[in-house]
Every structure is written in structure tokens, then in C-alpha cells.
Amino acid sequence: MTSQNLARTIEQAREAALEELRGLTGEEGLEEWRVRYLGRRGRLTAALRSLGTLAQEERRVVGAQANQAKALLEESLAQARRRVRESRIAGLAQEERIDVTRPGRPVAMGRFHPLTRILREICDAFESMGFQVVEGPEVEWDRYNFEMLNIPRDHPARDMWNTLWIDQEDDEGRQSMLLRTHTSPMQARTMERVKPPVRVIVPGKCYRYEATDATHEWHFYQVEGLAVDEGITLANLKGTLYEFARRLFGAERKVRFRCDYFPFVEPGVEMAIDCFACEGAGCRICREAGWIEILGAGMVHPKVLEGVGYDPAVHTGFAFGMGPERIAMLKYGIEDIRLFYSNDLRFLRQF
Amino acid sequence: MRVPISWLKEFVDIEVPVEELAHRLTMAGLEVGEVITTGGWENCFVGHVERVEPHPNAQRLTLCAVATGAGVQQVVCGAPNVAAGQKIAFARVGATLIDGRTGRPSRLKAAKIRGVVSEGMICSEKELGLGEDHDGILTLPQDAPVGTPLDDYMGDQALDLEPTPNRADWLSVLGVAYEAAALTGARAREPEALYPEEGLPISAHISVSIQDPDLCPRYTASLIKGIAVGPSPRWLRERLERCGVRPINNVVDVTNYVMLEYGQPLHAFDYETLLKGRILVRRAYTGETMETLDGVVRALDSSHLVIADDRDARALGGIVGGMDSGISEGTTDVLLESASFNPANNRQTAQAFRLRTEATARFEKGLRPGLTAPALRRATQLIHQVAGGTVAKGIVDVYPGRREPEAILLTSARMKKVLGVGYPREQVEEVLDALGFRSQREGDSDLRVTPPYWRSDVTIEDDLVEEAARIIGYDAIPTQMMATPLPALERQEMRDFREEARDLLVRSGLQEVISYSAVSLDALREAGAAGDGAGLLKVANPMSREYQYMRPTLRASLLQTLASNLARQTESVGIFEIGRVYLKRPKGLPEEPETAAGLLYGPRAKEGWLGDAGHYDFYDAKGVVEAALEQMGAAASFQPGADDFFHPGKTASITVNGAAVGVVGEVHPVVQERFQIDGGPVAFFEMRLDRLLAALPQGKRPLKSLARYPSSIRDISILVDSDVPAAKVQAVIEGRPLVERAVLFDAYEGKEAPPGRVSLAYRIYFQAANRTLSSEEVNRDLAKVVRLLEREAGASLRGGETTAG
16 A cells, blocks of 8 residues: 555545544443544554555654554544533433332331330340349249248239149149249359359240230230349339339439339339320320339348248348239330231331 | 228228228238219108108109108109118219119209109119119118218218238138228228037037148138028128129128128038038049039048048038038028138039139138138127027037248348338338237347138248338338449350341341241141141241231241231331240250341332332342351352252352351242242341351451552453353352452343353452552453353353453
8 A cells, every 4th residue: 555545545534533433422332432433443554554554664653643643533433422421421411310209129128026025125124233134944843933932822812923834744644743833943053153243134925824915915024133242222123123124214214113022022122114105194005193103122021032032130121023914015116016026017016 | 803992981980081991901912993983862861651642643652751861851762662761871962873764873853753742762772883683672771860971871881802812811801901001000800700609519420530731721611500591681782792792691701701801701502511520631532523512513532631420521622612511591500601711622513524613713812710710700700690599509620730820020131122111110010010020029129920710821030021011101112223243244146246236237227027936737837847746846836826926936927917018008017036946855845046037028129100110029038148247257158959948949048157057949839838928039138147157157256458559440241151150150259369369240141142151240359458559460360250250150251351440
């Protein structure tokens, strides 16, 4: 090829390229254009490759022309790319609009059972006050469930715990295996195992032979607490449980302690909080009382301490027990206790 | 227990409003459920019927002139029993009365009845809300003062009490009176029981002996001869009715009255029916029978205590009387019994015969023998008063179980130790005195205290501490955090691990459920988990057959939960439960291992516009298990399993460090059918958390150092026989030192693959810790991988080419 021909070829390629480039609007077209002119087998690249056939002087002149053309095309491509990009960005709202009101892609979210949540909340509150969580058997001996708690056989207080018995006799031929009616057996089990100081909280399932309705279940959880040491007083019971009530139900709650009876404590205590629904004025939730009973408590009965080998003249302690279902019902506004174990997903998915 | 305020006021002056009294009682431990008001009769007064004349225009009506204390008013009256001279309840215009026909309250308006103006009304019981009687007007006693507002004359309030089981004395008006006295700064007084005695001493008429003093420590009795059995006077009937007790006759009513007043149950025998005037308190003979008052013939044995005459059992001691020794219309001589019975035996017998009576409710709580005599004298006095007769001299008092009440030392030190606060001794003395305790000072600050005869619940010093604390009020005790040392921390590994598992399963997208721990035998059978039943822990008295067996597995409950939710039109279910199962042991308490199980059923994606993501299957359940185990640091292996609960071709046992920890699979179609679950597979897993925890590597998990050099990626596609497990192929590939990991990214079995062969495609990541691998190195190693696969897994390279990535 002559130098003139080559120069013309370069010139034509340049003009054609610039002409073509003006009409391009898409990134893909630009890339194709680049390959066509500036790629390894592109028109301009081919022309440049032919430079080698020219004499040195001609090569210098045409080479300069070719390099100019290449630089121009590269610069024009960069410009065109900027133009295309700017126009694409300017057009995003129109061109790439989606319907943002359609539902998102579903994610499978697992959820905890509301009782798990409340149990954790209760345990956390006490753990932060130095209590340790322990658990015990649900199938228990009469001895731990009753006798060691100062509730002998034929004690009328047994009426407070209607019992589900296991169909299995002990060595003496007595039916003494039962489903624990409360988590209190862990009081004796814990104190038998360790020496004071004791500070434990016992969550767990309990069972009672009881007709079910919106507020009664035969199968339920309880959280028991026990603190024993030299110098533990009823004032400490009040302090600890007051703090608990505030943590669970809010710092503005008022707390009421009244006398109540449980055979394994003396003195016995019942704690209520002022109704958070009506602020104590009386409503359906507190059954017009203004107060909501939250838990039973008291100072561990000397006979219970003696039974586990503690000296009640030295060690004193307090114990308490509460129903997490009831607390969950109050906190979440659940009106029927049976919802907890019916496992209706429409209910559970709300927590 | 209902206690009318009017009755209470006989024994204690109450200076605070009833609502305040109710509040104080509640705070001190005696819960007042409700204050029930009798009255609220505005504009009603005691009236006197001066004259009764016929109504000029109506045959059935009369015109009555009623003195009301504010003049005489004319009333048109329709009652057949109205008569001049009666004292009646007069309602003025403006009074609100119960409408005799509708039963609803309505306001009385001035009216002309058949042309005559009526200025008020003479009320029936029903109109005053006192009862159902609307046949005639209520007549008042002749001494009722005319013009007194009816509320003042006969209005009352009653406390509806919910006594705790330790306080037998709270089942009595007197017991509540002492309580009220202590809480209001008053003093209670007991009724005087004075009556004339005549003739021979009682011992001439009756002899009593107690054969079993352990069951009956004290027996007292009195004899009243020549009485007339009949209805009780109005005041007595009214009192009983206000306490919810139905009046029967004057003698029985008095025994009930005194039981309510003192808390001591009494029994009245028809003296004439007792053979030879002898009473023997003894255990029943084996084979002995007795017809009780309710008409049931009871077979007795030596565990039952009877009150017998010279020959037969005439009453079940402290529970119920015999059919033909009781008070009848013709009874003239009454032997009145007031005795003390063993609480446990009383309770056992009452429970055995299903005879929980008002008497047993008191005896089972343990009544002090000291209560018998005062109650007996009070009842004797009242029978003499309302039924006449003469009282034999003295009382029978057989008391073989006499035990003088022991005084209890109450120290101020103990008070402070238990309560965290001390009270001045005078204040404690005051409380105890008002409650009826006797106390003597001892030393500088202590008291020696004797409980009153009606308190059986106070036996130790801390009982006295409670008395002081509850009467002074728990509000007076400070609120203090504990300042004692914390116990040494004991890690609760199982609990921590279980809660971690719960977190992991929730994080994998499953909903937690909690089911009843007991299930039916049918459900266990359907889940194939019943065995022959003998290995199951059975509840002797279950709530229902539904909950008869403690679950040995979570399988039945979870499938039931799935089925019940499908019935509620839930499409897609992913649930898990972590809870105990109960495994019977030949001796002792059962094992209660923590178990985690879950299932996935239905479409993976919720229905929606983004299209179908297929149905949950085996690999979803396995994915959950793998993710959880990996997070726990467990290297698990899965081997084809054999468990009848699962689809025989789609189940794997899960092994961690050689220990079998669980299973995963699709539920067997037959099991699924039994639970009425159709429409797709149920992917299910179950793991014993106790075994898993034990199998986990101990100690800290070593941290892998992060790669500093890039990895090279190669994809291979091979064909192996269908029965070659992918796990084996994977193991071969990952066995090469330069292979960091391999991912199975495609598996195909079907038309495109040769019969009996499956195509597996792996992406292999090559990496070295100390350098960037050259392409040649990687390709050399890949070639070795392929050769190994050919040799050890019978693999052939598919298409014979590897792709560089």
C-alpha cells in the first residue's frame, strides 16, 4: 500500500468512525464501535499495522497522522461514553423504574415462643441480681414436691396443689411419683447439694390436676427463686422483688406486699403490682381491684431449712414463685392461657 | 366463708368503714373477695299498719293506713296477709324496689290504683331483694321502731372471705373478730354462755369413753331434755341465711350457728336413740356398716373413727351423723357433742367417702381441744333459749389427749433477723394481746407467748414473727437489696447449650412451639413410638386420655401441631420444639433428656408474585441440622438410616464424633397418612441435645487463620454409580492437601446420564497457606483428584474436560 493510500484509509476510517459515533446512544454500541475501529482487528489498528510496509520517512509522517487519529478516536470514545452514561443516569427514573409497592421477596424469620421470651426476660432480671439458673426434674417424688416443703401427707394445704400422679409404685408400694406441681422441689434439691450462700432461680414446667379455662391450665411453667444465707431478711425479699417488678413492668410501677400463706414459708407474702392498664383505678384486667397479683413468696420455713440440714438459727432466706404465663398474658395482652400450648401459628407468629 | 358485719359487731366495735376493714384484712392475709350489701333501701322505713279497710273499687285490694313516723299514709295493698297491728317495711314514693314480676329494680312513683291514691308500698321480701317470697308482705318483729330507716333497722353488709388453709379460726366469726380487733386497735369479746342447769348431773344420763385418743383427744357433751324441735326464730334463720347456710330446725340451726361463730363443729344426737346412754369413741370394726344422714350405707373399717353407742356406730366422727340418731321432729332430748378429732384421719376418711362437709373443712385443719368446751356451752345456751327444755348439770368432758399449750419465746433478735426490722416490745405486745395471745415479758426485749385456744396454726417463733409483721403491716418493713456475698458461679452447661440450640433454630427460620408434655396413647401409636406401652410413663389420673402418657418423643406432638395448623389453612409450616422427653427407668425417676425436633412442610416460599420456590423436602431439614451443627462446632456425618417413622429411602442418622445424636428424614407416607397430612413430604429432624453436648469437642474451637493468598477454582463434572454417596466423593476431593474445599453444585440423574449413573459437578477451591499456586500446580493436583476419584469412587470424568475458573 502506498503512503497516500494508507493516509486516505486512515482518514476515511477516522471520518467514518466519528460519523458513526455521533449516532450511538448505548454502552453496548460504543463497545462494538471500539472493537470495530480500535480493537485488535479494528480498522484503525489494521491501518497502523500496515505502517510497517512504508519507508521510514513515510512511516513517520503517516504514523503521526495515524496516532493523531487514534488519539482523537479514543478521546471521542471517552466523550461519547460520558455522554451516554450521563444520559442513562438522567433517564434512570424513567427507564429503570420498578413498582416499589409490590411486596418484597419473603425471608423466613424464625420466632421464639412467647413463653421463651418471657422466661428469658425473667431469668435475665434475676441473673443480673446474682441469681443462677438451675433446673430440676419434672417427674418428682412426693418427698421433694411436698414433704420436704412442710406439706406432709393428709395436710389440708395439699388442696392448693391438685396433683397428677405417675402410675408407678415405689419400694413401699406407695404411689409417690408425681408430676411436680410447682418448681419449689428445687429448693430442697438445691440446698441438699450446696451450702449457703444460695441464690438460684428455677424455671420449668409444672402440672396440676385442674380444669382448664381462660386463666387456668393443667400444664404450665413456673419460675421459683431462692436466696439463703446468714442475714437474708424479709426486707431483702421486698427489695429484690420490687426491683424485679420494676424491670419487668416498668420503673413507674407501684408494688404491694401482703400476707399470704404457703406451707413452706413463714412469714408468707404475696406481691401485686398496680394495674398498668388503669393505673390502679380498677378495670377488667385487674378485675376492678387496681392491683394485679404477680407472685407468692415468703421467708423459707425453718422446717424446710432443718430438713436439708441447714441451721435455721443461723441461716435465713426467702423464696418466691411466679407464673410466667400470667406475666406474659399481662405484658402482651393475651386473654386466654390455653393459647400458649395450642400452637396455633396465627397466634405464635405475632411474637 | 361469709361473715355479716352485724354479727362481727357483737364481738368487736368496728370504727372504720367496712371497705377499709376489708382492705386491712386482705393485707393481713385474710382475703376479702367481696363486700356483699343487704339493703340500700333509700326511702324505706319501719311502718305500723294502723287500719286495714277494703278498697272501694277492688275486691282483692285493701286500703291501709300506715304510720311511718312522719304521719300516717294511705297505701293500696294487694297482699293477702296484711293486717292491722303489723310492723312492716314501708316504701315511700321515690324508693327503688325490685319489681315483683320482672325481677328488675324500678323506682316507685305516686299512683292512683283503681281510683284511690297510694302514697307508698308495703314491701314483700322479694321487693326488698331479700329473697324470693312475693306471696305476701314481709312482717317485722313487734319491737321494730316505727319511722327508723329500714337500712338502719335491718340493713347489713357481709364479708365474703377466702381464708387460707392454715387458719381454721378464719372459718369463724369470732376468729375474724379477733383479727378485726387487732387491725383496728380494738378488743374483741366472746359471748357469755350462761344458762340454768337442773336435775341430776349429766353423768347420771350418759357415759362417754374414748378408745382411740390418738384420733379423738377430747370429747365434751351436754344434755338438754324436754325440748321442742321446730323452726328457729327469725334472727337465727336470718343469720344463717346471710352466711349461706340453709336453716333446718332450731337444734340443727344452733349447731350450725355455733360452728360459724366459734369454728367448732358440733353434732346433736337424739339422746333416746342411743342405746344404754353410752357413747364409745372407737375405730370401726371391719365389716361394720352405717347409714349416714345422706341415706348412703357405708362400709367401714378400722381406719374410720365412729361415735358408737353400746352397740352400733351412730356417727362418723367429725364428718357426718348417722341416719337414725339425728334430730327429728319428735326429738325431745338432745345429746350435744363437741369434740376434737385427728385432722389427718378426718381428712382421709372424708376424702375416701367423698364427704367434704363444713365440719371436715374445719377439723382437717386441726382444731385445738380447748375450743370444744366453750363452743359446747354456747350451743347449749342457745338450744335452751330457742328450743326450751332443761339442761342437765355439768358437761361430759373426756380429755385423754390433754396437752397444755406450750409458751413460745419470741425474741426481738429473731424478729430483726427474719424481718430486717425490729419493733418496740410494747407494739408487739399490743398486737398479740388484741389477737388473743397471752404474753409475758422476758429479759429486756423478749416475750413468752401463749397462743389462744382457737389458734392451731401458731407453733414456732417465726409464726409469732409473722403475726407481728402482718398486723403491723408489710409496708412497715423496709425495701432493701441483698448485701450478702454471691455464691460461686456454677455453669449450667446443658441449659446454655439448649438455649444456644434454640437460638440457632430460630435463626434458621423456624417458629418455636411448645406442646403439652403428655400425649395420648393413640398419638404415640400413630407415630410408631408407643412400643408395647409398658415402657411408657403413664399418668395415673390424667386430665383426659389425650394427655395420659408422658411423651417419649416430640414426634407425635409436632405432627399433631402440623395437622391442626393445616386444618386452619396454613400452607407452609416450619416449626421446632426444644423440650424434654420422658424415658421410664425400671426404678427411680425417669430420664428427662432435652430434645430438639422440627419439621418443614409445604412451599418454601410464601405464596406471592415472585414465583414458586418448590416444596420443602429432606434437604431443607438436613440444611437446618447442618447449619446448627456447624455453628455448634460439631463435625457431623449422615448415613442412610433405618427408622420406621421415616421414609425408608429418605432418612439419615446423624452422628457426631461417633455418637448417634439424632435423625433427619422425610416422614413415612403411612405415618403422614395416620396424622392426616397430605399434599407433600414432611421434612423432619430430631436430636438428643444431651448426647450432642456430650459428643461436642471439648475446649475452645481452634480459629483458622485467614488465607493470605488467592485460591484457584476448578470445576469438574463426573459420573459415578448411583449408590456412591456424594459424601464419599466429597471426602476424596477434600482429602487432597491443596484442596481447601469443594462444593457440589450440580447433581443429575436421568435421561442425559447413563443408566445407573449419576452426574455430580463440583467446584473445587485450591489453596496453599504460603504461596499463590501456579496454574500448572493446580492442574497437576486436579489431575490427581480425578485419578483418585476414578480409583476410589469408580468415577469417570464427564466430557473429559475441566474448566478453569
